[in-house]
Amino acid sequence: MNAPHTFPIRVYFEDTDFTGIVYHANYLRFIERARTEMLRDLGFHQGAIHTGETGDALFFVVARMQLEFLRPARMDDLLTVETKPSKISAAVIELEQIVRREEEILFTARVLIAALADGKPRRLPREFREKLELREGCVQS
Numbered sequence: 001m002n003a004p005h006t007f008p009i010r011v012y013f014e015d016t017d018f019t020g021i022v023y024h025a026n027y028l029r030f031i032e033r034a035r036t037e038m039l040r041d042l043g044f045h046q047g048a049i050h051t052g053e054t055g056d057a058l059f060f061v062v063a064r065m066q067l068e069f070l071r072p073a074r075m076d077d078l079l080t081v082e083t084k085p086s087k088i089s090a091a092v093i094e095l096e097q098i099v100r101r102e103e104e105i106l107f108t109a110r111v112l113i114a115a116l117a118d119g120k121p122r123r124l125p126r127e128f129r130e131k132l133e134l135r136e137g138c139v140q141s
Contacts, residue, residue: 004084027067071105073101
């Protein structure tokens with residue numbers, strides 16, 4: 001998988017404020033769903049990861065986010081969330097996420113995700129790191 005993962009989202013009434021524009025916090029929901037679907041498409045299901053069905057029980061936590069709100073999305077817009085790992089270390093993944101309406105960039109996020117088990121940092125499984133590293137532009141540190 002050399003291109004960013006893409007996930008389509010339609011903006012519904014419930015996603016907007018009283019003006020019909022997407023409420024800012026909902027972009028976080030959009031990018032969370034896209035991250036989950038990227039993992040699913042790579043063959044990793046968060047439920048199985050959390051319960052330990054695939055090895056050690058792991059939890060992913062957002063450690064840091066850098067967000068830019070560039071243009072508003074509106075009710076009924078069809079958006080695409082692009083997700084691409086930019087860096088992977090032993091227990092941390094850094095992702096770049098972009099929300100677009102066609103070619104127009106509306107929102108960007110740089111998200112740092114840490115793997116935890118029993119409340120402590122835990123190494124990402126080798127297979128997990130390898131699949132993410134296949135994505136274009138991803139650097140292992």
